[in-house]
């Protein structure tokens with residue numbers, strides 16, 4: 001499912017309709033987890049690897065990790081496995097990058113959050129709006145006479161479906177997705193292992 | 203006792219602490235506090251004032267390549283820093299350890315488009331191993347030590363230190379630093395014994411092994427280890443452009459140069475061997491030709507220190523990631539002595555064919571204009587094949603590298619990955635400082651010579667004893683050859699009207715001589731060698747000569763042209 005291509009919404013060609021979120025992409029969706037020292041300019045260096053290799057970043061999330069002083073990057077992209085391998089090696093080559101690994105969707109727990117700002121008048125007029133929200137397990141987190149805010153956690157397909165359907169009834173004012181965040185399913189913490197090994201080699 | 207000094211002074215002490223003895227540089231506003239500090243360190247930090255910042259980096263590269271040490275360049279902000287870009291990119295492509303220190307506006311002015319402010323880190327990050335902005339004097343000792351550690355360790359490369367003015371003028375309690383560990387950076391991976399065993403087993407099982415020798419062998423100082431492996435298992439080898447002096451030219455197992463303008467035998471045999479053993483080389487497209495047909499029949503072992511080179515261009519059967527000085531030694535212990543006589547004998551017919559059709563006419567022409575090949579070979583022979591070869595880029599480079607002969611390590615300095623015209627003169631200047639006991643012979647074309655001609659000033663000022671051989675064909679020869687072969691002989695902007703180069707040299711007090719006749723060549727070369735200090739030998743060579751053999755771009759590695767129809 002998520003391991004295959006995203007379904008294109010709207011016309012399937014962003015260059016024509018201007019509304020599509022996803023072109024139909026070749027390859028598999030890989031999630032690349034990267035850990036780096038907390039130094040300035042690393043995000044630039046990481047994204048430059050994708051640019052040089054002509055791989056589009058689907059989503060990107062950066063935040064502090066559970067290890068003090070270490071930042072975690074969650075990046076998803078569609079590509080062949082060979083490319084995912086090459087990308088991780090070239091990223092890992094950057095001096096202040098501790099580790100980069102690629103995963104298919106079945107090797108990780110991954111989730112995405114989206115917010116849809118919708119028009120309250122439309123919501124009140126058109127019963128389908130509430131149905132859609134309930135149907136897709138989203139929730140309304142804020143309402144005022146002008147707009148309501150709908151929050152949805154889940155897989156990208158569900159999120160896109162929510163947007164799609166709300167948009168079809170003319171309710172959407174704004175839409176945003178957080179990008180994927182992910183943790184591995186492995187019972188081994190690769191980063192900790194790496195740091196221990198490096199400490200021993202010191 | 204307090205050790206409070208300025209940041210600029212801290213930089214001087216940090217450089218001395220790293221063992222730096224030579225700086226190639228050019229001053230300017232944003233680096234002036236540092237130049238002021240340098241004034242008191244002239245005895246220990248020998249500063250060479252180049253004539254253009256590109257020259258500073260190329261000189262640092264020449265210094266590094268010939269000596270195996272880190273080369274250092276120092277320039278001002280904005281335009282000074284931007285003039286170093288070509289050299290930095292070149293050093294990145296050719297894995298050359300250099301540290302480039304650029305002045306920068308004060309930290310408070312960063313991002314305001316201040317006078318001579320350029321986002322140097324932003325510009326250089328993609329073409330450096332590490333680029334770091336020093337904004338506080340407290341960071342100097344650490345940053346300098348880290349810079350040199352990163353530049354020289356693992357797969358070497360260029361590092362940029364962007365040094366803000368306030369960090370130069372601010373005061374700091376200086377304590378020397380020594381960085382030799384970075385937890386996010388593992389410069390020398392060590393392969394397991396199992397990997398080594400498997401490599402040895404593959405070599406022992408091979409009937410037709412071929413070794414590809416790259417610059418990695420030079421960088422690791424693994425010359426003896428390479429020879430030991432080759433000789434024990436009697437395996438023939440070919441060298442990449444940058445790996446040419448990793449194995450003496452006359453070693454019986456050295457089958458010549460690889461790649462587009464390399465020798466016929468090793469290129470043809472690449473597609474006949476059953477095992478390809480690549481050592482410290484990166485399967486550049488100039489080496490492989492059409493990658494889809496490259497060594498498809500063979501198993502491949504790839505020895506490299508950089509994991510990201512493995513399977514980048516060519517998929518290998520086994521990778522041995524580590525320092526080849528260590529890995530070659532370990533593998534050699536497990537390798538059986540062998541002869542491979544029939545296989546080695548198989549190279550001879552190709553060698554003879556190339557000798558007959560290409561090499562002999564190039565180095566011993568009976569008549570006609572002087573040829574680049576004969577000039578190069580005679581310079582090599584008359585310096586007892588012991589000189590350091592530096593080249594510019596173009597036909598002069600290919601003839602230079604092919605027909606020079608190497609007996610000593612670290613003897614070929616040429617711009618491989620970038621192919622930077624203008625590299626020759628400044629790199630040769632750097633090589634003279636890096637190896638003061640050796641003769642440095644620099645070959646350039648009339649195009650490339652003029653790209654960094656102003657460095658004649660540096661040669662003059664410091665009495666740099668570089669022997670420059672101008673192979674003048676009044677053309678941008680290499681491009682002309684491609685126009686001849688692939689663009690219907692339409693010589694679009696490749697003929698050149700040239701100045702009197704000897705007069706230019708004489709304006710700088712550099713003795714020179716022009717030779718156009720074969721009978722005078724030896725004597726002219728002898729004069730060049732016998733003249734103390736710098737010399738420019740201008741050779742008027744055949745205008746429309748072609749570098750052969752050649753694998754046309756996109757062709758298979760074994761489809762070399764020996765002549766052009």
Ligand SMILES: Cc1ncc(C[n+]2csc(CCOP(=O)(O)OP(=O)(O)O)c2C)c(N)n1
Nearest residue numbers: 596597598621623647648649650678679680
């Ligand atoms: C900075 C730079 N600009 C352009 C080129 C493209 N180029 C490669 S070889 C060559 C011709 C070199 O001519 P010349 O220096 O006269 O040497 P020759 O080939 O005649 O020996 C050119 C223009 C280059 N390699 N580097």
